[in-house]
Amino acid sequence: MPTTSLKNLCQISLLAGACCISACGSIDTKNNAQAQPTYERLNAVLWMQTSAEYYALTQSAYAQATSMLGKGLADKNWTAAQEQTGDYQNLPPAIILDIDETVLDNSPFQAQLIKDNAIFTQEAWDKWTQLATAQPLPGAKAFLDFADSQGVTIFYVTNREASQEQDTRKNLLQQNLPLRDDIDVVLTKNENRWSSSDKGARRTFVSKDFRIIALIGDDFGDFVSGAKSSPETRVELAKNGQSAWGTKWFLIPNPVYGSWEAALFNHDYAKPASEVTKLKLKQLKGF
Ligand SMILES: [Mg+2]
Numbered sequence: 001m002p003t004t005s006l007k008n009l010c011q012i013s014l015l016a017g018a019c020c021i022s023a024c025g026s027i028d029t030k031n032n033a034q035a036q037p038t039y040e041r042l043n044a045v046l047w048m049q050t051s052a053e054y055y056a057l058t059q060s061a062y063a064q065a066t067s068m069l070g071k072g073l074a075d076k077n078w079t080a081a082q083e084q085t086g087d088y089q090n091l092p093p094a095i096i097l098d099i100d101e102t103v104l105d106n107s108p109f110q111a112q113l114i115k116d117n118a119i120f121t122q123e124a125w126d127k128w129t130q131l132a133t134a135q136p137l138p139g140a141k142a143f144l145d146f147a148d149s150q151g152v153t154i155f156y157v158t159n160r161e162a163s164q165e166q167d168t169r170k171n172l173l174q175q176n177l178p179l180r181d182d183i184d185v186v187l188t189k190n191e192n193r194w195s196s197s198d199k200g201a202r203r204t205f206v207s208k209d210f211r212i213i214a215l216i217g218d219d220f221g222d223f224v225s226g227a228k229s230s231p232e233t234r235v236e237l238a239k240n241g242q243s244a245w246g247t248k249w250f251l252i253p254n255p256v257y258g259s260w261e262a263a264l265f266n267h268d269y270a271k272p273a274s275e276v277t278k279l280k281l282k283q284l285k286g287f
Contacts, residue, residue, distance in 0.1 A: 039114065041110060041113075041114060041256050041257075042114055043255075044255040044256040045107055045110045045111050045114060045256055047255060048105075048107045048110075048254075048255070048256065049107050049111060054253065055138050057252075057253050058137050058138045058139055058140075058252055058253065059138045059139040060139075061139065061216070061250045061251065061252050062137075062138070062139030062140060062142065062143040062216075062250070063139060063143075064246055064250060065143055065214055065216060065250045066142070066143050066146055068214065068246075068247055068248070069095075069146065069147060069150060069152070069213070069214065070150075071247075072093070072213030072214060072248065073093055073150060073152070073213065076089040076090065076211070077089060078211070078213055078248070079207075079211055079212055079213070079248075080095075080096075080212050080213055080214050080215045080244065080248035080249060081096070081203045081206075081207050081212040081215065082203075082224060082225075083200055083203040083204040083207050084203075084207040084211070084212055085207070088207065088211045089211070091209060091210050091211040092151075092153065092209075092210055092211070093150075093151070093152045093153070093210065093211050093213050094152060094153040094154070094155055094206060094210035094211065094212055094213070095147055095152055095153075095154055095155070095212065095213055095214040095215070095216065096155045096156075096157050096203060096206060096212055096214075096215050096216070096222075097144075097154065097155070097156055097157070097215075097216040097217065098156075098157060098158060098216065098217035098218060098219065098222045099156050099158040099160060099168065099172075100158065100159075100160070100218070101137070101218040101252060101254045101256070101258075102137065102140075102216055102217050102218045102222070102252050103136060103137060103140050103144070103156065103172075103177065104134035104135070104136060104137070104171060104172075104175075105134055105135050105136070105137050106128065106134055107256075108128075108134075109124075109125070109128040110256055110257075112128075126164065129160065129164050129167050129168065129171070130167050132167050132168075132170040132171035132174060133171070133174075134171055134175075135175065136175050136177065137252065140177075141175065141176070141177060144177055144178050145178065147178070148178035152213070153180060153183075153185065153210060154178050154179075154180070154185060155185045155186075155187060155206050155210075156168075156172070156185060156186045156187070157187045157199050157202045157203070157206075157222075158186070158187070158188055158189070159188075159189045159197045159199070160188050160189065161188060161189055161190055162188045162189065162190045162191040163190075164188065165186055165188045165191065168186060168188070169186055172186075187202045187205070187206075192205075197221070197228075198221065198225050198227075198228065199221055199222065199225075200224075200225035203215075213248070214248055214249075214250065215248065215249050215250070216249075216250045216251075216252065217251065217252065218251065218252040218253065218254035218258065219254065219258045219259050219260075220234055220237070220238065220258075220259055220260065221259050223241065223244075223249045223251075224237055224241065227259040228259060228262070228263075228267050229263065230263060231260075231263045231264065231283070234259075234260070234263055264276075264279055264280050264283055265279045265280070266279075
C-alpha cells in the first residue's frame with residue numbers, strides 16, 4: 001500500500017473530487033480546485049472491501065462465465081463481440097477481460113485516497129500500479145486458469161496507459177495469472193495508436209485473428225462502444241444486448257467509479273466538483 005507516497009501527495013492537495021481509474025481517459029483536476037473533501041466513495045469502497053455481497057456477486061459472475069465457456073467453444077458461430085464480422089468460425093477462441101476492478105482489485109488505492117483525503121491523480125495512480133501488488137478479484141484466477149486449460153487465449157484490454165504495461169504484466173505474473181508471452185495480450189491505451197479510451201478498436205483488432213467468446217468487465221465500455229453517452233442512452237444500449245448478459249457478457253460490480261458516474265456529468269472531468277455534485281443531485285429520482 002502506497003501510504004507514504006500518497007500521504008506526501010495529499011499534503012500538497014487538500015482536494016477531493018472526481019476520481020477515476022483508466023476507464024475515462026485523461027482527467028483534468030485543475031478545475032476542481034474549489035472542491036471540498038467528501039466521503040462520496042466511502043460506502044462504495046467499504047462495500048467492495050468488506051461485504052459478503054460483493055464477494056458473492058463477483059464470484060457468481062466468474063462462475064457463470066466458467067459455466068458458459070464450453071458452449072461458446074462448441075458453437076463456431078458464437079461470438080461475444082459486436083465488432084466481430086466476416087468468416088470468424090474457424091478462428092481460435094479468445095476471451096477479453098478488462099483489468100482494473102475486473103481481474104485486479106485496486107480498492108487499497110481507493111481506500112488510501114479516502115484515508116488521505118486526496119483526489120485521484122495520474123501520479124498517485126502510477127505509484128500504486130508500480131507496486132504491482134494488486135490481488136485478483138474473487139473467482140478471477142480460477143476462471144482464467146480454466147479458460148487457459150481449455151486452449152482459450154486471454155486478452156487483457158485495459159485503459160491503463162502503455163507506459164504502465166510492464167508493471168501491469170509484472171502484477172499479473174506475480175499473481176500467477178495466465179499471460180501468453182508469444183503474442184501481446186495486454187492491450188493498453190495509447191499503444192499501437194489506440195488513443196481512445198473506447199475499446200472498440202482493440203476488440204476489432206483481436207477479432208481479426210480470434211473468435212471472441214466472452215467479454216468480462218466492470219464498465220459498460222468493456223462490452224460496447226457508446227458507453228460515453230447519456231445515462232438514458234446507456235441503459236437503452238444495455239437493453240439491446242439483453243441476450244448477451246450472463247451468456248457472453250459478464251459484468252463485475254463497481255460502485256466506486258466508471259463511465260456510469262461520468263455519464264452523470266456529461267463525461268466532462270474538467271467540470272468543477274461543485275457543479276458535478278449539483279448535476280448528480282439533479283438526477284436523483286425522489287417521489
Ligand atoms: Mg475496469
